[in-house]
Amino acid sequence: MQLHHLATARTFPSPLPAAPSDPLEPLGVVQSFRRDQEIYAEGEPANYCYRVITGAVRLVKLLEDGRRQVIEFLLPGDHIGFDLLPEHEFSAEAVTDTTLKSYSRRRVEQLAEQNSGVARWLRDQTARDLRRAQTRIVSLGRKSAAERIAGFLVEMAERTRGMGNALNLPMARTDIADHLGLTVETVCRTLSRLKQTNTIAIAGGKISISNRHQLELVSRELH
């Protein structure tokens, strides 16, 4: 199989957030993954944690009968596996060609033992992930398809702060559907409806937000 040439158009060119903490940084090793390549598998011992440099990663749970849940998308600057639990409960896959910086879990743990700043940073990191997961629970438990999709677009706009209103969504519709607990068809139809109401625009496969205010209203079912 041949290497994809690096899809620079699908990459996030914005300046990367600062390293988590200086003492951690020298431990990192750059690693590259091709589109759809597995970074680690469910149940594997967690020997490394990662920071996304370019590209995007999805955390995935695959049920025995083929149903799939994308638990989380990780974008440049995001951290993976810093909860330092001994095993990965979900698998991680590259959404597009991706580069990560990987850190030895053992070394990070040692560092946290000695340096309370690092320990604190780890704690805050995990706490933020927890908040995000809990917010997702509300969305999946109590929101309509339109609310979830509008909310997802707003969230992605904030997380990528792409130039202007152009959203850079590296993932396919299927990934979005599996993230929001919907089917591809529902995602497409809802996007089409948002387009018809001039809330978003879809040109050449790229989505941009035409009416951010309206999109936020829809995400709260206050239309």
Next chain:
Amino acid sequence: MQLHHLATARTFPSPLPAAPSDPLEPLGVVQSFRRDQEIYAEGEPANYCYRVITGAVRLVKLLEDGRRQVIEFLLPGDHIGFDLLPEHEFSAEAVTDTTLKSYSRRRVEQLAEQNSGVARWLRDQTARDLRRAQTRIVSLGRKSAAERIAGFLVEMAERTRGMGNALNLPMARTDIADHLGLTVETVCRTLSRLKQTNTIAIAGGKISISNRHQLELVSRELH
């Protein structure tokens, strides 16, 4: 308003898990809450964190139009708010009459600063909560009503390890529904169906598991 007498029948009499860590324990102060009493509100500064002694607590998100999501139930031995983020994102309410031990967030933070064991315990605590939340995401995103309810019963059986097969569910059907992203009616109907198939028994409002194996199969849609 009059005090309810302590609903001992609805309380968890099992031996309480050990304190998180000795140095933390002397900071704790016992506090009591009546059924449905608010422990803290959404958006409030998080000055305290808690450990459940008896009773049960629900973490709740209330949407502007009245929809409700119970993000999490906390049972005796469980910890609340130890992520030490500055504000509570959700409100906490007593499901039944409840006693908590409360800890000053500031003092806990200081302790973590000095004692890397405490810091590590905090991190692990938050990491476990994160795992639980992520598992819930899978359930809400990709599981049917029957799967969610069966899974919930199994989970509660494990968490309470009630005497034998008798489950002690302190929360009302509405709470269960709002936890699983369903309506009360669906919860009732599904419980009735589980009863008809002799998977569970409902007597005097109390649920007990008749066929644990079957229940686990249903929770994985392998019936």
Next chain:
DNA sequence: CGCCAACTTGATCACGTTCAAAATCTGTGG
């Protein structure tokens, strides 16, 4: 005993799914 809240059951409805097909995009080779 009688009231009110919680639970249960039934009938109908709607949102999102499923199945199916068409349109568009991507990449590859001539």
Next chain:
DNA sequence: CCACAGATTTTGAACGTGATCAAGTTGGCG
């Protein structure tokens, strides 16, 4: 550069799970 092939996205029609609306039933507590 265009043509073709496979994958992804979009649209359409029928269906089904769980929601909604409505009416009983049970249980706790005065």
